[in-house]
Amino acid sequence: MRDLLRADWPRALRSRCYRWILLFALFLGAGCVLICTVETNDRRLLLAEASNNLVMFLSMFMAVLSGALSVIAIAAEFSSGVIRNKCIIGHRRSHILFAWVLIYSMTTVLSFLAFFSAFFLALLCSGAALSQASAGAIAGNLLLILLFMLKFQMFSLLAVCIYPDVKTAVICYLLSNASLIPIMLASVDGENDEAVGLLSRFFFVGFLNDFQLDATTAQPWLTALCVLSLGAGYLLLALAYFQRKELK
Amino acid sequence: MDYALTTHALCKQYGSFQALDGLTMRVPKGAIYGFVGKNGVGKTTLIRLVCGLQRPSAGEFFISGVRHTDSAIAEARKKLGAVVESPSMFPDLSAEENLRYQYRLLGLPDEDGIPELLQLVGLEQLGKKQAKDFSLGMRQRLGLAIALCGKRDFLILDEPINGLDPQGILDFRELIQHLNRERGITFLISSHILDELARLATHYGFIDRGRTVRELSARELEDACRKSIRVRVTDTAALPPVLDGMGLSYQITDRTGAEIYGRPEISALVFALAERNCRLLSCTEQEESLESFFFSLVGGGDRA
CATH class of the missing domain: 3.40.50.300 (P-loop containing nucleotide triphosphate hydrolases)
Incomplete structure (x- = not known):
């Protein structure tokens, strides 16, 4: 697997799409704060204002975008036939898949870091009262957001293992994500419904309704567990599909 | 191997x-x-x-x-x-x-x-x-x-x-x-x-x-695809002793024809056959290509 990482990691980093996404993450992170500075004059309230569900929405957008990048990059291996070269020289399919998991998880982590670095740097530059914030709550929430973003990566892997054609995979991936919107709407209407509450912990869109970056989230471990189990489920399905796939 | x-x-x-x-x-x-x-x-x-x-x-x-x-x-x-x-x-x-x-x-x-x-x-x-x-x-x-x-x-x-x-x-x-x-x-x-x-x-x-x-x-x-000379003669019974004598491999195909593998000297063949009252009527070179060999194996007129 080391050889797979050695070959694919530089290629992922050198990808023009990926560089654009990193730039976009920086722009979005800073832009999120900029919008809030326009809306509020009180710098003490800036952190609270910027930490509402706008940052969640934009980070979700970043997650979808990072997932789409993985879909495009991996589907390109199928369409160009490079995947054949990997199999012919004896790389196991499970190793190929896990190399993708590692590489595109790392690119997601880098996008996440770019987005939130720009976000916090913009807050600092805007004079927001960061010292009043609970570092523990923010760190916990950031970790949850990162888990959600990684879960999108696992879903993108599943999409590309089922639909190796670039266009089909991207469209299916985006449509599947759009189909989560009803869960978000249901979680708005049924905030007190336990089942909807539990369901919303699995999906970013449900989670962001009642979210504040600088406030402790209720039962964060349950949310983390839900997200991790769903991500693992996607990964296992992707592995099952990929192992059985008849390559041309 | x-x-x-x-x-x-x-x-x-x-x-x-x-x-x-x-x-x-x-x-x-x-x-x-x-x-x-x-x-x-x-x-x-x-x-x-x-x-x-x-x-x-x-x-x-x-x-x-x-x-x-x-x-x-x-x-x-x-x-x-x-x-x-x-x-x-x-x-x-x-x-x-x-x-x-x-x-x-x-x-x-x-x-x-x-x-x-x-x-x-x-x-x-x-x-x-x-x-x-x-x-x-x-x-x-x-x-x-x-x-x-x-x-x-x-x-x-x-x-x-x-x-x-x-x-x-x-x-x-x-x-x-x-x-x-x-x-x-x-x-x-x-x-x-x-x-x-x-x-x-x-x-x-x-x-x-x-x-x-x-x-x-x-x-x-x-x-299998070797070159052969297809001959037509008036009496194929004369062919075996002549061709054996010339050290050639051959196959009698019908009453008037035979396939001779290798390259016989035609004038010597004509004289030898004439001594046995047999005339050489025609003589054509044959070669089976890989393509024809392939079709003989798999049959049909479809292209490979």
């Missing part, structure tokens, strides 16, 4: 379609093995199975003696290179970058061999030109270079000369012969262009409906 590839009763089924139906073949090490068959008889399916892109429904195959289900098959595949259908490469990378990627996939520590490989396939002067801008011939050559990365001793080429111009075919043939002769690389080449295959192959495997119809060496094929 050592074999680079052996298959035994290999089967592959796609739904109700039986693509391979108990195919058994042996590719000797150091051979250029021409794999001949009509469209859809299972040539590419076999190549996909051997390359690990698909799994057989039944049967087994061995690469350099390692069974396809053994854990050591991954190591055996490291000596195998292949171009299946179309050459596999990243279109947005240059030839050198594609080779560098393949070197890394193979875990090769240094990339010093890349310039030599580019020179070998005649792509050394392309610079940063991306693979998507290559001609078909250049893509084929890059595909071969990718398949050659590392120390490969067995290359599988699926229709490698499809779409190449005459000069490209000539270059490709010379390259394969050079690699076979100088580096001892075994080749398994599937091709529809039988005349071209006849100039390259040292061994042949003829396949029809998912089964091997016949395997033979180039020498055996030459014997």
Whole structure:
């Protein structure tokens, strides 16, 4: 697997799409704060204002975008036939898949870091009262957001293992994500419904309704567990599909 | 004899379609093995199975003696290179970058061999030109270079000369012969262009409906397709003593005709027959081509 990482990691980093996404993450992170500075004059309230569900929405957008990048990059291996070269020289399919998991998880982590670095740097530059914030709550929430973003990566892997054609995979991936919107709407209407509450912990869109970056989230471990189990489920399905796939 | 590839009763089924139906073949090490068959008889399916892109429904195959289900098959595949259908490469990378990627996939520590490989396939002067801008011939050559990365001793080429111009075919043939002769690389080449295959192959495997119809060496094929003189005479009874006396092999085909293998001296034959009151009526040279031999094996008028 080391050889797979050695070959694919530089290629992922050198990808023009990926560089654009990193730039976009920086722009979005800073832009999120900029919008809030326009809306509020009180710098003490800036952190609270910027930490509402706008940052969640934009980070979700970043997650979808990072997932789409993985879909495009991996589907390109199928369409160009490079995947054949990997199999012919004896790389196991499970190793190929896990190399993708590692590489595109790392690119997601880098996008996440770019987005939130720009976000916090913009807050600092805007004079927001960061010292009043609970570092523990923010760190916990950031970790949850990162888990959600990684879960999108696992879903993108599943999409590309089922639909190796670039266009089909991207469209299916985006449509599947759009189909989560009803869960978000249901979680708005049924905030007190336990089942909807539990369901919303699995999906970013449900989670962001009642979210504040600088406030402790209720039962964060349950949310983390839900997200991790769903991500693992996607990964296992992707592995099952990929192992059985008849390559041309 | 050592074999680079052996298959035994290999089967592959796609739904109700039986693509391979108990195919058994042996590719000797150091051979250029021409794999001949009509469209859809299972040539590419076999190549996909051997390359690990698909799994057989039944049967087994061995690469350099390692069974396809053994854990050591991954190591055996490291000596195998292949171009299946179309050459596999990243279109947005240059030839050198594609080779560098393949070197890394193979875990090769240094990339010093890349310039030599580019020179070998005649792509050394392309610079940063991306693979998507290559001609078909250049893509084929890059595909071969990718398949050659590392120390490969067995290359599988699926229709490698499809779409190449005459000069490209000539270059490709010379390259394969050079690699076979100088580096001892075994080749398994599937091709529809039988005349071209006849100039390259040292061994042949003829396949029809998912089964091997016949395997033979180039020498055996030459014997099977050997030149003959077809003669018509007034009395075939006079032929055996005359031809035996001349040390020629022959076959009496009917009451007035015979096939003589080899090159008899015609005037001596005429005199010898005349001494036995037999006249030579006609004499024509016959040669069976690989193409006609193929059709005699698999039947039908469809093209290979």
